[in-house]
Amino acid sequence: MVRPYAAVVESIAELRPWMPWAKETPTLELEEEVMRHAHVQFMARSDLMLLLFHRASGELIGASGLHRIDWSVPRFEIGYWIRTSYSGQGLMTEAVSGITAFAFYTLGARRVEIRCNVENERSAAVARRAGYTLEGILRHDERHHLTGALRDTMVFAQVRDDDE
Numbered sequence: 001m002v003r004p005y006a007a008v009v010e011s012i013a014e015l016r017p018w019m020p021w022a023k024e025t026p027t028l029e030l031e032e033e034v035m036r037h038a039h040v041q042f043m044a045r046s047d048l049m050l051l052l053f054h055r056a057s058g059e060l061i062g063a064s065g066l067h068r069i070d071w072s073v074p075r076f077e078i079g080y081w082i083r084t085s086y087s088g089q090g091l092m093t094e095a096v097s098g099i100t101a102f103a104f105y106t107l108g109a110r111r112v113e114i115r116c117n118v119e120n121e122r123s124a125a126v127a128r129r130a131g132y133t134l135e136g137i138l139r140h141d142e143r144h145h146l147t148g149a150l151r152d153t154m155v156f157a158q159v160r161d162d163d164e
């Protein structure tokens with residue numbers, strides 16, 4: 001089983017402010033549990049975790065996925081993080097664009113969302129570069145996992161009509 005453990009450990013300082021699961025550096029045992037659970041969810045089509053590999057080096061460079069799925073629409077939310085040594089090259093924008101096309105044209109999506117904290121400028125920049133439109137800001141919809149402060153969340157989306 002491929003595990004993103006080394007990439008998570010390398011990137012923990014960049015992940016910690018934005019990803020609740022990165023509050024503590026995960027152990028290898030916990031990471032294996034997470035990956036086994038993700039595999040089960042993928043088979044059940046309840047959540048689709050995707051691992052990202054660099055074409056030239058073959059290295060695991062991050063993870064993404066289609067989450068909060070509603071197959072009756074169908075609707076998905078894309079999440080993502082990149083390995084620190086591969087950031088700043090446009091690779092996540094390329095991945096998110098590809099996963100968006102996969103959601104619309106292979107899975108029949110009618111709506112794909114990206115949600116991020118209003119302070120997460122790098123994540124918002126990925127959404128904008130990948131062609132997403134900011135639909136609104138959900139005020140005070142969460143508490144920050146490190147500080148407990150109230151968080152505002154940006155909701156970006158792309159949609160496709162039934163007759164497109």
Ligand SMILES: CC(C)(COP(=O)(O)OP(=O)(O)OC[C@H]1O[C@@H](n2cnc3c(N)ncnc32)[C@H](O)[C@@H]1OP(=O)(O)O)[C@@H](O)C(=O)NCCC(=O)NCCS
Binds near residue numbers: 086115120
């Ligand atoms: C959000 C996150 C994935 C963004 O990563 P990133 O490396 O900035 O995004 P990309 O891979 O798309 O790279 C964009 C950068 O590459 C540059 N770039 C170079 N070539 C490029 C190309 N061909 N196409 C697009 N951008 C390119 C862009 O100008 C941008 O540079 P900048 O950082 O100086 O503005 C990363 O910061 C991260 O993992 N954060 C922690 C987890 C997180 O917050 N996830 C999102 C939760 S909602």
